[in-house]
Amino acid sequence: MKVTLKIWRQPDAQTKGAMHTYDLDGVSSDMSFLEMLDVLNEDLIAKGEDPVAFDSDCREGICGMCGLMINGQAHGPEVTTTCQLHMRSFKDGDEIVIEPWRADAFPVIKDLVVDRGAFDRMIQAGGFISVNTGSAPEAHSVPVPRDDAIRAFNVATCIGCGACVAACPNGSASLFMGAKITHLGELPQGQPERDSRVVGMVSQHDAEGFGGCTNIGECTAACPKEIPLDVISQLNRDLQTALRHGH
Amino acid sequence: MAASGIIFILYVLAHMYGNLKAFSGHDAYNEYAHHLRTIGQPMLPHGNLLWLMRIGLIVALVVHVYSAAALWRRARSARSTQYVMKKNLASSFSSRWMRWGGVTILLFLVWHLANFTIGKVNIQGGETNDPYNLLVDTFEVWWMTLIYLAAMFALGMHLHHGTWSAAQTLGLTNNAKSRRNAKTLGWILAVLVAGGFSLVPIFVLAGVIN
Numbered sequence: 088m089k090v091t092l093k094i095w096r097q098p099d100a101q102t103k104g105a106m107h108t109y110d111l112d113g114v115s116s117d118m119s120f121l122e123m124l125d126v127l128n129e130d131l132i133a134k135g136e137d138p139v140a141f142d143s144d145c146r147e148g149i150c151g152m153c154g155l156m157i158n159g160q161a162h163g164p165e166v167t168t169t170c171q172l173h174m175r176s177f178k179d180g181d182e183i184v185i186e187p188w189r190a191d192a193f194p195v196i197k198d199l200v201v202d203r204g205a206f207d208r209m210i211q212a213g214g215f216i217s218v219n220t221g222s223a224p225e226a227h228s229v230p231v232p233r234d235d236a237i238r239a240f241n242v243a244t245c246i247g248c249g250a251c252v253a254a255c256p257n258g259s260a261s262l263f264m265g266a267k268i269t270h271l272g273e274l275p276q277g278q279p280e281r282d283s284r285v286v287g288m289v290s291q292h293d294a295e296g297f298g299g300c301t302n303i304g305e306c307t308a309a310c311p312k313e314i315p316l317d318v319i320s321q322l323n324r325d326l327q328t329a330l331r332h333g334h
Numbered sequence: 335m336a337a338s339g340i341i342f343i344l345y346v347l348a349h350m351y352g353n354l355k356a357f358s359g360h361d362a363y364n365e366y367a368h369h370l371r372t373i374g375q376p377m378l379p380h381g382n383l384l385w386l387m388r389i390g391l392i393v394a395l396v397v398h399v400y401s402a403a404a405l406w407r408r409a410r411s412a413r414s415t416q417y418v419m420k421k422n423l424a425s426s427f428s429s430r431w432m433r434w435g436g437v438t439i440l441l442f443l444v445w446h447l448a449n450f451t452i453g454k455v456n457i458q459g460g461e462t463n464d465p466y467n468l469l470v471d472t473f474e475v476w477w478m479t480l481i482y483l484a485a486m487f488a489l490g491m492h493l494h495h496g497t498w499s500a501a502q503t504l505g506l507t508n509n510a511k512s513r514r515n516a517k518t519l520g521w522i523l524a525v526l527v528a529g530g531f532s533l534v535p536i537f538v539l540a541g542v543i544n
Contacts, residue, residue, distance in 0.1 A: 093418070106418055159421035184419045191414055254423075256430065257405070258412030298412035299405045301432065302499040308424030317508050324505025 088114045088179035092127065094139055095186045097195050104195065106184075116175040120163065121146060121153065123174055140198040146170040148311065151246030154253065155199055156186040161250035161309035168248060168311045188253035192260070192295040205295040206247050206263065213287030214267040216276045229275050239273035242266045244312040254309035257298035262306035264288050265318030268325055282329035289326060335401045336500035338394040343497065343523060345391060346489070350530040356543050357534075360466045367465040399440070406433055428491040429499070435488045442485035473538035482535045490528030494520045 089112045097104025111127050118126070121143050128138035144152035148171040157163035163172045177183065185199065193201040231239075245266035252260045268285050271277030277284070300319055307316050355366040371381040422430065449455055449472060454462040457478060458471040473479045497520035498507070507513040537543045 095418075156417060156420075159417065159419035160423065186417055186419070189413050189415055189417050191412055256422075256425070257409040259409075296412055298409040301405060301429070302495075302502045303425040303429045305422060305425050315510065315513075316502070317510065317513055320502045320505050320507040320513075322505075323503055324508065327505055 088116060088174070088177075090114055090123075090174075090177060090180070091182045093182065093184045094199070095195075096139070096198055097187075098137075099197055100194055104198075114174055116173070116177075118174045119146070119170060120155075120157070120172040120174065121170050140196075140200045142200050143170055149246060151248040154188060154248045154250060156184075156188060156253055158184050161188070161253040162248075162311055166311060166313065168246075171311075188249050190249075190252045190258045190297070192258070192297050193249060193252065201249075203247070203249050205297070206249065206260070208295065209260070209264065209288050209291045210247075210267070212291035213280065213284035214271070215284075216271060216280060218276065231274060235273045239270050242273075242314055242318055243270040245270070245310075245314055246312060248311065250309040250311060251306035251314075252297065254305040255298065255300075256303060256305060257301055259300045259306075260292055260295075260297040261300035261319045261322060262310060262314055262316075264292055265320075265322040266314045269318040269321045272321065272325055281325065282332050282334050285322065285325040286329050286334045289322075335398060335405070336503035338398040338401070339496050339500050341390065341394040342398070343493065343500075343527075345387075346493075346527050346531075347523075350527050353531060353534050356466070356469060357537070363466040363469070364464065399436075402433065402436055426495060428495040431491060432495055432499075435492050438488040439485065439492060442481075442488070445481070446485075469534070470538055470544060473535040473543075476539060479535040479539045483532055486528040486532045489531070490524040493527055494524040496520070497523050 089110070092109045092111055093106050094109065095104055096107045109127060109131075111123070111130070114123050114126065121141070124139060124141060131138045141155065142152050144150045146153070148168040151168070153169040154162060155169045157169070157172070162169050164176050165172050187193075187195050187199045188201045188203075190201075192205040193203055196202050243266075245263060247263060249260075249263070251262035252258060255262075267288065271284065272281050302316070302319065304316055307314060352366060352370075355363045370384055374383045428435070447453070450465075450468065454468065456462045456468055456471050457475050460467060460471045462468055473482070498513075498516040501507050501512075501516035501519075507516050534543065
């Protein structure tokens with residue numbers, strides 16, 4: 088099949104970017120979306136042009152490294168990561184618009200690659216538990232109610248890809264933050280730092296320049312792991328509790 | 335946004351319910367308007383409860399508008415470069431229209447207070463110190479009714495998203511069931527308040543209330 092690609096090209100963070108159009112022939116519907124971009128890049132290299140920079144790592148949908156805005160949808164038309172999107176989701180002759188995540192907290196490094204260090208700094212500000220390293224504790228020594236374990240596991244699937252921020256009209260990272268707060272807050276090991284976690288993460292979120300949540304719900308629709316909106320309610324609840332405790 | 339919004343929700347519910355007095359006729363409606371000022375007497379001086387409510391509403395309005403402006407500003411600076419193509423998948427129209435809808439309601443509020451409270455403008459040139467007659471004279475004019483109905487549509491949309499959003503902000507929707515319930519409550523309040531308010535102007539225009 089043949090597709091027309093409109094891709095954001097930007098040589099570096101300082102230079103202004105623009106959309107460029109490329110025609111690509113011989114695309115198989117069995118190719119993954121990133122393989123299709125690999126083919127484009129081979130063409131560009133053969134022609135002596137600069138290949139399109141994009142992020143990817145595992146290409147199995149579990150690392151959260153890839154992430155492109157495809158035809159106005161984070162990760163494209165399927166509920167999955169960009170690497171797990173295949174060209175069978177498109178038709179011959181389609182025009183495909185590819186942009187990087189747009190958020191000032193995720194500055195563009197080059198072309199479609201953005202710096203998501205803001206997420207790392209939010210994790211450093213509270214998205215962790217403090218445990219002694221060394222021998223693992225006996226798993227049965229800390230009982231966890233089944234429902235709590237299921238909820239924690241479900242939201243622990245968040246891979247921090249940033250699709251929630253990319254899809255949010257406010258540029259808010261509340262779904263990512265809520266997933267971490269809920270994941271750790273549901274488990275006994277997360278309790279000692281529960282208050283400082285939410286206060287630290289929210290402060291860092293705001294300092295990074297993410298927008299405020301208005302509960303619009305675009306984030307959860309874009310999330311490849313289908314993290315539900317109730318993690319944002321949980322985030323707000325935990326924040327109220329922390330503030331009541333004097334944080 | 336949530337706390338001040340809930341104050342407004344309670345207020346519009348009471349205001350809408352009170353307006354339905356218009357169906358009881360001239361004397362009952364004016365007696366209701368008068369009673370709003372004498373309520374609580376002799377513990378409270380004349381008109382004081384009304385003023386306490388007004389002060390509460392003004393404070394809520396300042397907080398609501400300030401918070402909305404802060405969120406709007408943050409959203410603008412969080413994405414200074416816009417997408418060439420961006421689709422909305424799951425968000426309701428009402429949720430995306432909260433800001434301009436809010437501005438619409440604020441403009442309507444100025445209009446409404448000028449019409450009935452501060453300015454008391456009788457569009458047909460009749461008396462203005464008789465609440466019932468002012469009401470009927472106003473809504474007999476078709477374009478006045480149209481302005482009010484349009485404003486009620488904006489209010490209904492605002493309540494549709496605002497109710498569920500307030501529940502979410504207050505941390506009351508921690509599972510799928512409570513989320514569904516909060517969204518249903520948003521629909522109920524939107525239809526109840528916007529619909530209830532719209533009854534009086536429609537029935538005046540239809541000649542039932544005269």
